[in-house]
Amino acid sequence: MAGIFIFSEDSALARQLMTPALELKKSLAQPITALALKESDAKELAALGADKAVVLESESQWTEGFAETISGLVKEASVVLIGGTLRGKHIASYVAAKLDAGMTTDAKTLKIEGGKLLATRILYAGLAVCEEVVEFPAVATVRARTFLAPAAAATAGTVEKVSATGEARVKVDEVEPIGAAGVDITAANKLVAVGRGFRKKEDLKIADDLSAALKAEIACTRGIAEDEHWLPIERYVGISGQTVKPDLYLATGLSGQVQHMVGCRESKVIVAVNNDERAPIFEAADYGVVGDLYEVLPLLTAALKK
Amino acid sequence: MPKCLVCYKWTLDEQDIKVKPEDLSLDSSRAKGKISDFDRNAIEEATLLVEKNGGAVEALSYGTAAVKQSLKDVLSRGPEKVHWIADASAENADGAVTAKVLAAAIRKLGSYDLILCGEGSSDLFNQQTAPRLAALLGVPCVSFANKVSIEGDAVKVTRKLDDCTETLTVKTPVVISVLGEINKPRIPTMKQVLGAAKKPNQEIKISELGLKPEELQPKATRQSVKGFVMHRKNVIYKESNAAANVAKLAASLATEGLC
Amino acid sequence: MNFELTEEQQLMGQSAREFAKEYLDPIAVELDHTGEFPKAAVKGLAEHDFLGLILDPEVGGAGAGFVSYVEVIEQLSRSSAAVASILNNHTMAAYAIEKWGTAEQKKQYLPELAKGSILGALAIYENGPTPGIGADALVAAKQPGGYVLNGVKAYVRNAGEAGVYVVFATLNAEAGPKALTAFLVKGGTAGLKISEKVETMGLKGCPVAHLTFENVVLPESAVLGAENQGLEIATKVLSVYSVAEAAQTVGIGQAAVVHAAEYAKQRVQFGKPIAVLQAIQTMLAETATDVHLARLGMHFAALRIEEGKPFEVESAMVKSFLVRLGSKMLIDTCQVEGGFGFSEAMPLPKLFRDIAGTNLLDAPADFPEKTIAASIA
Numbered sequence: 001m002a003g004i005f006i007f008s009e010d011s012a013l014a015r016q017l018m019t020p021a022l023e024l025k026k027s028l029a030q031p032i033t034a035l036a037l038k039e040s041d042a043k044e045l046a047a048l049g050a051d052k053a054v055v056l057e058s059e060s061q062w063t064e065g066f067a068e069t070i071s072g073l074v075k076e077a078s079v080v081l082i083g084g085t086l087r088g089k090h091i092a093s094y095v096a097a098k099l100d101a102g103m104t105t106d107a108k109t110l111k112i113e114g115g116k117l118l119a120t121r122i123l124y125a126g127l128a129v130c131e132e133v134v135e136f137p138a139v140a141t142v143r144a145r146t147f148l149a150p151a152a153a154a155t156a157g158t159v160e161k162v163s164a165t166g167e168a169r170v171k172v173d174e175v176e177p178i179g180a181a182g183v184d185i186t187a188a189n190k191l192v193a194v195g196r197g198f199r200k201k202e203d204l205k206i207a208d209d210l211s212a213a214l215k216a217e218i219a220c221t222r223g224i225a226e227d228e229h230w231l232p233i234e235r236y237v238g239i240s241g242q243t244v245k246p247d248l249y250l251a252t253g254l255s256g257q258v259q260h261m262v263g264c265r266e267s268k269v270i271v272a273v274n275n276d277e278r279a280p281i282f283e284a285a286d287y288g289v290v291g292d293l294y295e296v297l298p299l300l301t302a303a304l305k306k
Numbered sequence: 307m308p309k310c311l312v313c314y315k316w317t318l319d320e321q322d323i324k325v326k327p328e329d330l331s332l333d334s335s336r337a338k339g340k341i342s343d344f345d346r347n348a349i350e351e352a353t354l355l356v357e358k359n360g361g362a363v364e365a366l367s368y369g370t371a372a373v374k375q376s377l378k379d380v381l382s383r384g385p386e387k388v389h390w391i392a393d394a395s396a397e398n399a400d401g402a403v404t405a406k407v408l409a410a411a412i413r414k415l416g417s418y419d420l421i422l423c424g425e426g427s428s429d430l431f432n433q434q435t436a437p438r439l440a441a442l443l444g445v446p447c448v449s450f451a452n453k454v455s456i457e458g459d460a461v462k463v464t465r466k467l468d469d470c471t472e473t474l475t476v477k478t479p480v481v482i483s484v485l486g487e488i489n490k491p492r493i494p495t496m497k498q499v500l501g502a503a504k505k506p507n508q509e510i511k512i513s514e515l516g517l518k519p520e521e522l523q524p525k526a527t528r529q530s531v532k533g534f535v536m537h538r539k540n541v542i543y544k545e546s547n548a549a550a551n552v553a554k555l556a557a558s559l560a561t562e563g564l565c
Numbered sequence: 566m567n568f569e570l571t572e573e574q575q576l577m578g579q580s581a582r583e584f585a586k587e588y589l590d591p592i593a594v595e596l597d598h599t600g601e602f603p604k605a606a607v608k609g610l611a612e613h614d615f616l617g618l619i620l621d622p623e624v625g626g627a628g629a630g631f632v633s634y635v636e637v638i639e640q641l642s643r644s645s646a647a648v649a650s651i652l653n654n655h656t657m658a659a660y661a662i663e664k665w666g667t668a669e670q671k672k673q674y675l676p677e678l679a680k681g682s683i684l685g686a687l688a689i690y691e692n693g694p695t696p697g698i699g700a701d702a703l704v705a706a707k708q709p710g711g712y713v714l715n716g717v718k719a720y721v722r723n724a725g726e727a728g729v730y731v732v733f734a735t736l737n738a739e740a741g742p743k744a745l746t747a748f749l750v751k752g753g754t755a756g757l758k759i760s761e762k763v764e765t766m767g768l769k770g771c772p773v774a775h776l777t778f779e780n781v782v783l784p785e786s787a788v789l790g791a792e793n794q795g796l797e798i799a800t801k802v803l804s805v806y807s808v809a810e811a812a813q814t815v816g817i818g819q820a821a822v823v824h825a826a827e828y829a830k831q832r833v834q835f836g837k838p839i840a841v842l843q844a845i846q847t848m849l850a851e852t853a854t855d856v857h858l859a860r861l862g863m864h865f866a867a868l869r870i871e872e873g874k875p876f877e878v879e880s881a882m883v884k885s886f887l888v889r890l891g892s893k894m895l896i897d898t899c900q901v902e903g904g905f906g907f908s909e910a911m912p913l914p915k916l917f918r919d920i921a922g923t924n925l926l927d928a929p930a931d932f933p934e935k936t937i938a939a940s941i942a
């Protein structure tokens with residue numbers, strides 16, 4: 001058993017997978033093979049340090065259908081890293097079954113210890129963390145933005161093509177991209193939250209501009225929704241409103257009261273902008289700016305657009 | 307008239323699990339059992355499909371001795387019969403073992419048109435069972451479904467993925483994993499609860515499944531389970547120059563990969 | 566001794582908790598503010614078989630035991646004790662009919678009560694000191710073929726929404742309570758009027774009103790049980806009702822302590838959650854203890870009711886305990902939540918007012934301590 005294999009149908013995530021793969025290569029001294037669905041991805045991955053990049057070519061369009069082919073290609077692997085998109089998890093689980101392998105889902109860290117793969121991950125809906133030890137061959141899924149893509153390698157690897165069979169029993173009728181339809185702030189990756197620091201409804205435009213620059217959605221405190229009716233109730237985050245856990249929760253002009261924070265404290269990164277240094281929001285924030293939101297937000301929007 | 311089988315897991319309610327402050331270890335002594343959240347959706351979906359198209363729903367679960375506590379609960383939610391395997395191996399079973407045991411049980415029970423389960427269990431959320439099961443049984447898997455309908459001898463499934471919704475048609479038999487948003491599990495009425503006692507349950511002994519002892523050994527094992535403590539960085543920029551603060555914040559956001 | 570609920574009892578409680586989360590939590594605070602009869606919630610109760618929970622399957626009930634029933638009431642009360650009140654009053658009226666009704670009366674009313682197509686209500690109290698005594702005591706004068714009722718029934722829960730009232734009237738104003746007789750009166754009977762809606766302090770949403778009887782004519786077949794048996798029936802029903810009401814109090818107390826504990830864990834003052842302060846711990850601990858002990862006493866009495874054993878003393882003990890400590894549960898939890906919890910947008914103010922409504926000693930002449938003392942000395 002030898003070889004570190006990576007795969008993701010998501011190009012950016014595939015590049016990010018190269019970082020843990022390169023770390024594992026240092027420990028295992030085994031080559032990295034990157035599987036890809038597009039030649040452009042394969043070339044990029046080869047440039048980032050994959051010893052070999054293999055493009056799967058097929059008539060079939062259904063990504064999950066390539067699980068069978070992928071299983072064949074990785075059957076000698078020590079470790080298989082697959083991008084933890086939903087498609088990726090489907091494929092990874094299928095591959096794991098074919099390899100009769102253990103699989104760790106949504107690994108946050110990866111390393112080799114005692115000839116096995118050691119991962120850390122989250123359990124019980126975020127209540128706990130644990131280490132998971134997986135014997136070889138080990139399959140692991142890694143979610144987007146867990147790692148940053150590495151810098152270009154000194155030498156690029158080779159690129160090959162291989163033909164892949166699809167899943168004939170599944171017929172794809174329709175694929176519809178998900179647009180920004182409807183207000184489901186729980187599905188948003190980034191949120192800009194507004195509170196009483198905004199003096200008028202019209203002033204919310206400052207937050208709208210910022211959220212556009214961030215590609216974020218707008219959320220608010222209870223008062224803004226229920227008392228002022230400046231925003232619909234679906235945008236209200238709090239103890240009797242929505243619970244959100246986006247990658248970024250940017251709290252602007254809100255003090256960070258318990259009843260609001262309960263709805264957002266599992267956010268990956270919390271940022272606060274408030275003109276009161278003693279506001280509780282700063283205790284709950286990763287980053288913050290003490291200042292007047294009317295000044296700070298437009299400056300931030302401009303900085304982000306650059 | 308589809309014959310449906312729903313695989314469910316009897317889990318500890320993660321909301322009852324406490325973190326001991328002195329060493330961050332987990333205390334589940336007060337945790338009550340429950341049918342894993344998304345498996346409830348799977349049970350409801352199967353029940354809805356059978357109410358609409360005729361057929362039958364049975365349930366299957368592999369767990370420790372505690373799985374016996376789930377039987378009346380699951381029978382009050384629609385299935386007409388529940389098959390269960392109670393074995394100590396379930397305590398540390400990983401995705402590999404779980405899928406093997408379930409697959410062996412399904413081969414023993416007969417053929418089903420639809421095999422459903424939740425996208426992942428509410429405790430560990432490995433999200434592996436459905437595709438693994440399909441691979442072992444040699445049938446297609448359609449995962450992350452938020453809509454299922456029967457069209458003759460085929461099933462039409464809509465999946466909600468990260469960046470799109472995808473609609474597929476698959477001939478049965480097929481393994482389907484469902485998302486929590488697919489339906490709202492009905493609340494069992496009082497009569498349904500009391501009626502559960504009259505429905506049959508059948509134990510399958512693990513020895514009847516023809517699995518070798520090494521097949522019941524997990525390939526992925528958990529260790530050092532600890533409570534998650536939130537640490538916020540508390541990096542606050544409070545110079546008098548707003549532009550300077552903003553520049554620093556923008557740089558921090560970039561480092562975090564957020565812009 | 567087995568202190569655990571059976572599987573079925575647990576599952577029924579679980580369904581009630583889920584029902585409460587879905588149907589009651591979203592409306593509880595608003596219901597408390599408007600006091601408008603919660604039609605959708607009551608329809609939901611019917612659809613989930615709660616309205617016929619303890620009634621015989623032969624009449625369309627679920628045939629569950631009384632312990633299942635109080636478990637359901639507790640779980641519903643954690644979200645809306647007002648809706649639980651509607652259910653309690655309905656169930657106790659149906660219970661009276663099931664226990665003392667003739668085959669005809671049971672056939673006439675129980676299937677509809679079980680299905681929830683009509684609600685039931687008890688009309689026991691009056692403005693006077695005791696039913697049967699006072700200027701507008703409800704008097705049933707005998708006449709050929711039946712009776713004519715005149716007078717006022719006070720503080721009738723489910724008034725105006727009920728399809729059948731179990732009404733207690735005295736046949737003889739001089740004998741007063743000794744001549745009390747129970748009658749079944751259909752809602753909308755000629756001469757039966759809601760004379761005055763009562764705006765209550767708590768449990769808003771459960772209608773409470775005075776009912777005026779103006780020459781209400783009833784046939785002989787309307788008598789529930791026997792003539793002069795009314796006091797016995799009322800006493801027995803109220804004794805069972807005490808346990809059902811105790812389940813409401815326990816549910817309210819449970820909701821309060823859970824909410825206050827959660828608050829105490831998150832409210833940080835001087836760098837620490839207030840949950841570490843001894844004063845806070847004492848208030849939460851005492852409340853949790855009182856809820857726990859009340860629940861045990863309540864389950865004990867409920868089990869005796871279910872098993873057909875004597876229960877009046879145990880029922881009185883639970884009532885007495887909660888009259889003394891029920892409101893303290895809310896006083897303490899409100900203290901824990903301070904200014905934050907004082908807001909009407911928060912649940913505690915409603916719970917504070919609701920719990921008072923479940924602790925009322927409606928007939929102080931028969932206060933529970935009397936029953937308890939009589940059993941021991």
